Amino acid sequence: MIISPRHTQKIAFSLLSLCTVLVIAPVFVIIALIVIRGGPGISWEFLTAMPRMGMKAGGIFPAIVGTLYLVSVTMLFAIPFGVLAAVYLVEYARDHALKRFVEVAIVNLAGVPSIVFGLFGLGLFVVFLKMGTSILAGALTLAIMTLPVIITSTKEALSTVPRSFREVSLSLGATGWQTIRHAVLPNALPGILTGIVLGLSRAAGETAPVLFTVAAFYLPRLPHSFFDQVMVLPYHLYVLSTQVPNVKPEVQYGTALVLVGMVLILNLFAVIIRARFRRRKQW
Amino acid sequence: MSKIHVQDLNLYYSSFHALKDVSMNIEACRITSMIGPSGCGKSTLLRVFNRMNDLIDGVRIEGEVLIDGKNIFGRDILLSELRKRIGMVFQRPNPFPISIFENVAYGPRVHGLAKSKDLEGLVERCLSAVELWEVLKDKLHHSALSLSGEQQQRLCIARLLAIEPDVLLMDEPCSALDPIATAKIEELCFQLKERYTIVIVTHNMQQAARISDDVGFMLLGELVEFGQTDKIFTNPVDQRTNDYISGRFG
Ligand SMILES: Nc1ncnc2c1ncn2[C@@H]1O[C@H](COP(=O)(O)OP(=O)(O)OP(=O)(O)O)[C@@H](O)[C@H]1O
Numbered sequence A: 001m002i003i004s005p006r007h008t009q010k011i012a013f014s015l016l017s018l019c020t021v022l023v024i025a026p027v028f029v030i031i032a033l034i035v036i037r038g039g040p041g042i043s044w045e046f047l048t049a050m051p052r053m054g055m056k057a058g059g060i061f062p063a064i065v066g067t068l069y070l071v072s073v074t075m076l077f078a079i080p081f082g083v084l085a086a087v088y089l090v091e092y093a094r095d096h097a098l099k100r101f102v103e104v105a106i107v108n109l110a111g112v113p114s115i116v117f118g119l120f121g122l123g124l125f126v127v128f129l130k131m132g133t134s135i136l137a138g139a140l141t142l143a144i145m146t147l148p149v150i151i152t153s154t155k156e157a158l159s160t161v162p163r164s165f166r167e168v169s170l171s172l173g174a175t176g177w178q179t180i181r182h183a184v185l186p187n188a189l190p191g192i193l194t195g196i197v198l199g200l201s202r203a204a205g206e207t208a209p210v211l212f213t214v215a216a217f218y219l220p221r222l223p224h225s226f227f228d229q230v231m232v233l234p235y236h237l238y239v240l241s242t243q244v245p246n247v248k249p250e251v252q253y254g255t256a257l258v259l260v261g262m263v264l265i266l267n268l269f270a271v272i273i274r275a276r277f278r279r280r281k282q283w
Numbered sequence B: 001m002s003k004i005h006v007q008d009l010n011l012y013y014s015s016f017h018a019l020k021d022v023s024m025n026i027e028a029c030r031i032t033s034m035i036g037p038s039g040c041g042k043s044t045l046l047r048v049f050n051r052m053n054d055l056i057d058g059v060r061i062e063g064e065v066l067i068d069g070k071n072i073f074g075r076d077i078l079l080s081e082l083r084k085r086i087g088m089v090f091q092r093p094n095p096f097p098i099s100i101f102e103n104v105a106y107g108p109r110v111h112g113l114a115k116s117k118d119l120e121g122l123v124e125r126c127l128s129a130v131e132l133w134e135v136l137k138d139k140l141h142h143s144a145l146s147l148s149g150e151q152q153q154r155l156c157i158a159r160l161l162a163i164e165p166d167v168l169l170m171d172e173p174c175s176a177l178d179p180i181a182t183a184k185i186e187e188l189c190f191q192l193k194e195r196y197t198i199v200i201v202t203h204n205m206q207q208a209a210r211i212s213d214d215v216g217f218m219l220l221g222e223l224v225e226f227g228q229t230d231k232i233f234t235n236p237v238d239q240r241t242n243d244y245i246s247g248r249f250g
């Protein structure tokens, strides 16, 4: 039997749309479920109060603060190292075996399961460097995990800046660093920011790396220093779902909603930065 | 003393011999054009003078290039100083995607040449020199990418003038422009040659004949002939030059 091209076209089109729908449907189902079941649990008190009654009631304030605090410290380490490493790799390093090895290592680092980062952080920061279970240890662990994201996207952003910008700048007598600083980085900034935001949202949502390095099971107060433990949202959610009996679903789903909301807002930022840049970029 | 003195210059891209025993003298305040078929090494030669070939891996250079009597490959040469004096205009207009003002101010800022209050005067002088000031003085903060191709190329020249170079290297500055814009840029070169030494690469024989005082003809990395424009065009010594300018190849 011969199918006419018009029919194959139709079949291909339907198959492709079906796949797309199948891929994105779960996302919508998950989000809808969380919103419907968690929505009623969200209240001012839920967002700003300490947990009470063995976390079955009250709010999740310390977990929200803990997550924000942890992510901020993470970025303090991850942004400078990630961005500068990428600048070095793209702008300075000559193409030789070592450079290629480093690049492969970075790609592989991105594929390492997060629990491995958690155990690595436990071994290195918590135990060996004696930081204990602390914001510092957790942030360093998360920083290492987000580095590949930041490095990769920064590298990509740098390599989309046209070569001619560098040539012109150098031909005007600017030094290598002046060229990077004034002709390259400003034009790569949106891409770099996008990478940072994506790295940030990944760091905010991970449980395994914080499990042994920073997360407190139940700590109804705010942190005082880098060396404190904190509650963090993903781990808190895990605890509420598996460790504490008889937690009301609004509390569980409410926590999930706050976490998902935070991550989605961050990703939305990335999308907006990207879209704005695309409109402005003209070369 | 010539402005640029080239003696037995050889350049290799790894194993490829791109410039072969080039020797010539480029005089100050004249327009020198380099002509020759595609791939003969004109751009390569130009990029020797401001050492832009340093950016390419595997380039090896032998021979001597003196600018104002000083060896540009000498150890005491600061690249940024050299490139500040020997400016380059590229084939495609390439303003930065920032405002017109910031484009012109880029070089002076980098070199710390002007305080912010003098900067405005400097930008005005440079834009006037390329005859953009009257048209653009109210649009200084518009994006440079909003300009036409010819205006962009003028802006690039203004950006270059702002760092007060004394040699302008132009690598086919008109090849992306239409004939009217080309004529205007040529006119500009005429005005600029009073104060600057201009070396221009062109594929356009009429252009070379129109604007230059001296012409060098290159073929496969060799400088076949170098001399005054009218002499080269009316009475070339080498048969290959004759063939090229009469359009028999290239
Ligand atoms: N980066 C490079 N690596 C290796 N070979 C190169 C490189 N740049 C140029 N070449 C070679 O050197 C020769 C001269 O190149 P060049 O760009 O100087 O020619 P050109 O005369 O400017 O040509 P065109 O008129 O097309 O611009 C060419 O054969 C080219 O293939």
Ligand SMILES: [Mg+2]
Pocket: B042, B043, B044, B171
């Ligand atoms: Mg060329």
